[in-house]
Amino acid sequence: MIWRPFTQEKTTHPAIKVKKGEGAYLWAEDGEKYLDMISSWWVTIHGHAQQEIAHAIYHQACTLEHVIFAEFSHDPAETLVKNLKKNLPAHLCKFFFSDDGSTAVEVALKMAYQYFQNQGMKERKLFLSLEGGYHGDTFGAMSAAGKNSQYHATFSELFFNTASVEAPEFYTGVQAIEEKENRIIQELHEKLSEIGHTISALIVEPLIQGAAGMRLYRLEFLEALVKTVRQYGILVIFDEVMTGFYRTGKMFALDYTQIIPDFLCLSKGLTGGFLPLALTVTTKKVYEAFLSKDPQKAFLHGHSYTANPIACVAACKSLEILLRQETQQRIAEIAQFHKNSFVKNVHKRRTLGTISAFDVSSYEEAHSLANAALQNGILLRPLGNTLYLLPPYCVTDEELAKVYDVINKYL
Numbered sequence: 304m305i306w307r308p309f310t311q312e313k314t315t316h317p318a319i320k321v322k323k324g325e326g327a328y329l330w331a332e333d334g335e336k337y338l339d340m341i342s343s344w345w346v347t348i349h350g351h352a353q354q355e356i357a358h359a360i361y362h363q364a365c366t367l368e369h370v371i372f373a374e375f376s377h378d379p380a381e382t383l384v385k386n387l388k389k390n391l392p393a394h395l396c397k398f399f400f401s402d403d404g405s406t407a408v409e410v411a412l413k414m415a416y417q418y419f420q421n422q423g424m425k426e427r428k429l430f431l432s433l434e435g436g437y438h439g440d441t442f443g444a445m446s447a448a449g450k451n452s453q454y455h456a457t458f459s460e461l462f463f464n465t466a467s468v469e470a471p472e473f474y475t476g477v478q479a480i481e482e483k484e485n486r487i488i489q490e491l492h493e494k495l496s497e498i499g500h501t502i503s504a505l506i507v508e509p510l511i512q513g514a515a516g517m518r519l520y521r522l523e524f525l526e527a528l529v530k531t532v533r534q535y536g537i538l539v540i541f542d543e544v545m546t547g548f549y550r551t552g553k554m555f556a557l558d559y560t561q562i563i564p565d566f567l568c569l570s571k572g573l574t575g576g577f578l579p580l581a582l583t584v585t586t587k588k589v590y591e592a593f594l595s596k597d598p599q600k601a602f603l604h605g606h607s608y609t610a611n612p613i614a615c616v617a618a619c620k621s622l623e624i625l626l627r628q629e630t631q632q633r634i635a636e637i638a639q640f641h642k643n644s645f646v647k648n649v650h651k652r653r654t655l656g657t658i659s660a661f662d663v664s665s666y667e668e669a670h671s672l673a674n675a676a677l678q679n680g681i682l683l684r685p686l687g688n689t690l691y692l693l694p695p696y697c698v699t700d701e702e703l704a705k706v707y708d709v710i711n712k713y714l
């Protein structure tokens with residue numbers, strides 16, 4: 304009866320029914336235990352059923368489960384925003400709530416577009432994106448990723464037009480990367496000198512394209528890209544839905560650079576994997592472009608569950624746990640463990656913070672490796688021919704060692 308996401312129901316095995324989660328583990332109904340090495344689609348940053356978050360949720364549910372967020376506000380949302388703000392560049396100071404990564408992106412796209420429309424710059428109708436990017440499965444998010452997306456080809460005729468830039472993939476042993484980056488930036492200049500005035504925003508996953516296969520690109524390229532587009536008055540959207548909350552080793556990927564984007568999209572790890580919640584954070588300059596006596600100039604966008612108080616307390620507690628010294632230390636240790644780990648007979652070995660990835664020669668081999676891992680009680684989920692580890696921060700060195708051992712034995 305259940306139709307699963309991202310699943311070819313005809314060829315896949317029946318779902319494993321999970322009864323319980325604790326820390327890095329999931330327990331199936333048949334008694335098998337699985338080490339969740341992908342944090343259940345990158346959300347459970349502290350591991351499963353984290354008790355402090357669970358209790359915070361219970362108390363909030365007994366006090367105020369939900370309230371319309373237009374005329375009303377509440378402490379959980381205000382506290383969350385106040386605490387997040389302390390961890391962001393001062394310019395990122397206006398917080399718009401939504402429900403998941405895709406809607407955080409939709410909000411950023413719509414705000415960027417309307418920012419120009421409200422000021423009479425009607426020609427800025429295009430978006431610019433990095434080839435291979437992934438920003439979610441709603442129409443705006445799909446369109447923004449471009450027509451060549453490996454996930455959304457079926458719908459591409461329905462997308463709005465976007466311009467794209469090649470992403471210069473970086474990995475151990477890559478050759479002539481600087482030449483490649485320079486060429487791409489040069490070509491971008493040429494393109495923007497013609498169409499730059501028609502683009503409202505650049506959207507990128509900073510430093511690493513997640514669903515594209517954990518593909519890294521260099522900070523130097525990100526900085527050159529942003530510098531270039533800003534010369535043409537184009538706004539910048541950082542989609543940190545995957546990279547946020549220390550996934551890359553720092554709170555946000557933007558902390559690796561001096562760049563302050565005009566929009567920051569957050570979700571996934573925001574509530575520690577307990578509840579759907581998202582934020583699009585922007586600047587005072589953007590916010591003020593929506594202030595008017597004309598109601599049509601307001602940002603007329605919202606969702607029924609916007610800023611749900613239970614999700615907000617989960618996010619407050621998750622942030623508190625994240626900032627603890629022991630969590631910070633563990634994140635640094637996981638990053639070091641990945642860096643020191645050897646994986647034999649693979650291509651394009653790469654790590655960034657708590658993410659570790661490599662490619663095998665085919666899609667079939669990747670799936671065969673993931674199946675072998677599952678037989679050994681390890682949950683991996685390949686992206687094409689890429690295998691990656693993206694563990695919850697409670698994972699131990701012994702557990703990581705077991706995972707690398709199983710992978711190497713298979714390879």
Ligand SMILES: Cc1ncc(COP(=O)(O)O)c(C=O)c1O
Binds near residue numbers: 404406408437570571
């Ligand atoms: C970078 C990025 N943006 C947006 C999304 C969409 O998030 P959601 O699945 O919560 O809609 C994802 C999901 O993987 C993502 O990785």
